[in-house]
Amino acid sequence: MKPVAASVQVNRLISAATPLLLLAAWEVAAQTHAIDTRFFSSPSRIFMQFWQMLANGELLYHTAATVARVLIGFAIGTTVGVVLGLAIGLVPTVSAALEPLVDATFPIPKVALLPLVIILFGIGEASKYAIIAISVVYLLIINTAAGVRQIERIYLDVGRNYHAGRLMMFTDVALPGALPSIVTGMKVAMGVSLIVIVTAESLAAKSGIGYLIWTSWQVFEVEKMYVGLFVTAILGLASSILLNWAERRLIPWKRS
Amino acid sequence: MTAAEPDIALKVRIRNLRRSFVLHGRTFDALDGVSLDIAAGEFLAIVGPSGCGKTTMLRIVADLDTQTEGTIEVVRALASSQPINSMVFQQESIFPWMTVRDNAAFGLKARGIGKRQRYALVQPILERAGLAGFENALPHQLSGGMKQRVSLARAFANDPEILLMDEPFAALDEQTKLILQGELLRIWEASGKTVIYVTHSIDEAISLADRVLVMSARPGRVKDLIDVASIFSRPRDVASVKSNPHYGELFAHIWRELRNEIVADASPVEQAA
Numbered sequence: 001m002k003p004v005a006a007s008v009q010v011n012r013l014i015s016a017a018t019p020l021l022l023l024a025a026w027e028v029a030a031q032t033h034a035i036d037t038r039f040f041s042s043p044s045r046i047f048m049q050f051w052q053m054l055a056n057g058e059l060l061y062h063t064a065a066t067v068a069r070v071l072i073g074f075a076i077g078t079t080v081g082v083v084l085g086l087a088i089g090l091v092p093t094v095s096a097a098l099e100p101l102v103d104a105t106f107p108i109p110k111v112a113l114l115p116l117v118i119i120l121f122g123i124g125e126a127s128k129y130a131i132i133a134i135s136v137v138y139l140l141i142i143n144t145a146a147g148v149r150q151i152e153r154i155y156l157d158v159g160r161n162y163h164a165g166r167l168m169m170f171t172d173v174a175l176p177g178a179l180p181s182i183v184t185g186m187k188v189a190m191g192v193s194l195i196v197i198v199t200a201e202s203l204a205a206k207s208g209i210g211y212l213i214w215t216s217w218q219v220f221e222v223e224k225m226y227v228g229l230f231v232t233a234i235l236g237l238a239s240s241i242l243l244n245w246a247e248r249r250l251i252p253w254k255r256s
Numbered sequence: 257m258t259a260a261e262p263d264i265a266l267k268v269r270i271r272n273l274r275r276s277f278v279l280h281g282r283t284f285d286a287l288d289g290v291s292l293d294i295a296a297g298e299f300l301a302i303v304g305p306s307g308c309g310k311t312t313m314l315r316i317v318a319d320l321d322t323q324t325e326g327t328i329e330v331v332r333a334l335a336s337s338q339p340i341n342s343m344v345f346q347q348e349s350i351f352p353w354m355t356v357r358d359n360a361a362f363g364l365k366a367r368g369i370g371k372r373q374r375y376a377l378v379q380p381i382l383e384r385a386g387l388a389g390f391e392n393a394l395p396h397q398l399s400g401g402m403k404q405r406v407s408l409a410r411a412f413a414n415d416p417e418i419l420l421m422d423e424p425f426a427a428l429d430e431q432t433k434l435i436l437q438g439e440l441l442r443i444w445e446a447s448g449k450t451v452i453y454v455t456h457s458i459d460e461a462i463s464l465a466d467r468v469l470v471m472s473a474r475p476g477r478v479k480d481l482i483d484v485a486s487i488f489s490r491p492r493d494v495a496s497v498k499s500n501p502h503y504g505e506l507f508a509h510i511w512r513e514l515r516n517e518i519v520a521d522a523s524p525v526e527q528a529a
Contacts, residue, residue, distance in 0.1 A: 155351060159366075160319075161320060162342065164362075179353070252394060252396075
């Protein structure tokens with residue numbers, strides 16, 4: 001096991017080294033004016049800006065706005081998506097009623113619905129939650145329904161032979177059986193949520209990371225824009241660490 | 257076709273059971289005209305060439321499949337609140353997301369029995385099935401033999417009138433199988449339940465059953481019904497059955513009947529339904 005463990009550590013080191021090397025190269029290029037620092041700035045100046053925005057609370061304000069929107073929208077979308085997905089996967093009538101609709105509207109870029117969503121939910125926070133929830137709900141319906149259908153038939157046979165009622169089939173068989181697929185859907189949906197919220201905030205919001213990125217660009221505060229991009233990346237990383245942890249806790253039987 | 261047993265304490269009456277399937281536009285019969293009486297408390301083993309419809313028959317009794325023709329009647333006490341049957345499946349069928357205890361208590365939960373009560377009901381059965389100390393384990397932490405113990409415990413805990421078993425030990429290694437066969441007999445003898453046990457193993461059928469039903473190749477029919485109970489008394493010890501001189505005779509007799517069926521069945525199609 002020794003050589004394997006060693007190579008895991010080496011790989012971790014490489015994972016950390018690649019971005020650091022890129023940052024170093026960027027810094028050198030900026031210092032030697034090989035790149036136009038009016039547009040591309042430099043890691044050191046971006047870091048200074050980051051520090052300053054952290055100190056004066058500006059960064060926290062925008063980050064909190066974005067995180068709150070994502071969490072609330074994600075929670076709504078996931079809940080609705082799982083319930084509908086279970087129903088579609090288990091009940092043929094529900095599947096017949098909803099599945100063509102889902103399949104037909106799924107390819108519409110959800111950001112393109114923003115004008116409609118604003119008409120329906122107003123310019124405030126509700127429309128941000130809604131656009132996230134709409135983006136998330138599709139991925140969860142599709143993954144949950146697929147997860148239910150992938151449940152081995154034997155488990156459904158057991159449920160039937162032991163006379164489990166419909167509710168128990170949902171909660172004790174279909175939901176846990178589809179959980180691996182649901183969590184996969186949640187991971188993808190979280191990434192999509194971040195993409196959608198940053199886009200939506202740059203189009204129609206007065207706060208949030210997306211707003212920060214876009215307004216900074218418009219007033220040519222390039223460092224602020226890069227800070228916004230950096231924070232978006234951190235949010236993506238943090239959410240994936242969190243969901244991977246949740247996956248291990250929720251589905252212990254999938255990894256032994 | 258053997259003459260029907262006398263109607264004393266009849267549990268299951270199967271008459272003219274037929275099940276046909278349609279495959280690639282062609283209809284064929286998996287079962288054709290199976291008639292059979294099973295006595296209350298009897299352990300009936302069914303052997304037959306693969307594809308003879310023995311699992312299909314069990315699934316029809318379990319209400320997981322529907323016959324094309326024929327009837328199955330189960331004789332029950334009027335006030336009985338017990339479930340009619342519970343099945344022990346061949347494949348791994350315990351839920352990987354439930355603890356051993358919750359798996360065993362699944363049928364009780366489905367019957368609306370509260371958590372505290374069903375855990376209390378299930379505990380002695382887990383202990384009898386050799387699962388004490390594993391109540392909170394998840395199936396992936398258990399060996400194949402232990403998982404089948406959970407599957408047995410789930411069926412016994414449900415306290416059905418009829419236990420249906422579809423090659424429950426087929427996937428286990430020989431030693432584990434011997435041990436579990438012995439334990440099944442021990443638990444079953446104390447329960448007095450009617451058992452229908454499908455197996456491809458002649459040895460297992462003789463070791464466990466009161467009667468062995470030999471089925472013909474597809475379409476499955478009753479070819480022979482062999483009385484084992486009059487040769488090997490209860491309580492029975494699986495290992496000593498094999499050393500009994502009658503064991504060899506019985507084995508040879510059943511094998512002859514099965515071999516004729518397998519050789520006669522020229523059809524190359526395998527259908528394990």
